[in-house]
Amino acid sequence: MASLPISALQPQSNLSAGTETTHMVGTSATLPARLSALEWSVVAMAERYSLSSIREPSRFISALNAVFGIRRPNRLANESLEALRRIAILAWHHGWNVPKSELASFLQAGFSVDHFELIQNSIGQARAGRGRRTVR
Numbered sequence: 729m730a731s732l733p734i735s736a737l738q739p740q741s742n743l744s745a746g747t748e749t750t751h752m753v754g755t756s757a758t759l760p761a762r763l764s765a766l767e768w769s770v771v772a773m774a775e776r777y778s779l780s781s782i783r784e785p786s787r788f789i790s791a792l793n794a795v796f797g798i799r800r801p802n803r804l805a806n807e808s809l810e811a812l813r814r815i816a817i818l819a820w821h822h823g824w825n826v827p828k829s830e831l832a833s834f835l836q837a838g839f840s841v842d843h844f845e846l847i848q849n850s851i852g853q854a855r856a857g858r859g860r861r862t863v864r
Contacts, residue, residue, distance in 0.1 A: 761842035770809055771847055774816035775854075782814045811837035815844065819851050 763771070785793065793799070804810040815834045818826040834844060 761840060761846045763843065763846065767809070767812055770804070770812050771816040771850065774813055775820050777813075777817050779817065779821055782817055808837040808839070812839065812847075816847060816851075819848055823852075824848055 804813055811834045815826060815830055818830055831844065835841070
């Protein structure tokens with residue numbers, strides 16, 4: 729069994745053009761996008777929400793909701809999780825066709841285009857998996 733010396737596994741700092749990047753021997757230069765368990769739960773939760781949950785209600789609709797006891801889902805307190813929730817709701821309903829303004833908000837919240845692609849691919853796989861039933 730072959731092994732690398734411990735010094736080969738240590739991250740090496742490479743300073744070029746004023747930016748710092750970390751390179752590992754034997755790995756690619758960029759790490760794949762990942763979401764935490766909390767972020768994945770927000771994406772899964774977004775499947776149950778309607779598009780109206782991301783729109784701000786008018787005063788008239790708010791009054792009607794109060795009279796009839798209709799509750800709207802609350803916005804998430806964390807702005808980055810709220811941006812993730814909004815983009816996930818749009819992805820569940822419209823696939824890749826999301827408004828540029830929502831995508832810009834998602835990117836400003838600290839996510840990347842790779843995160844967006846990861847979410848879209850995951851939702852696409854979930855949709856495709858529902859079409860197939862396993863025979864027991």
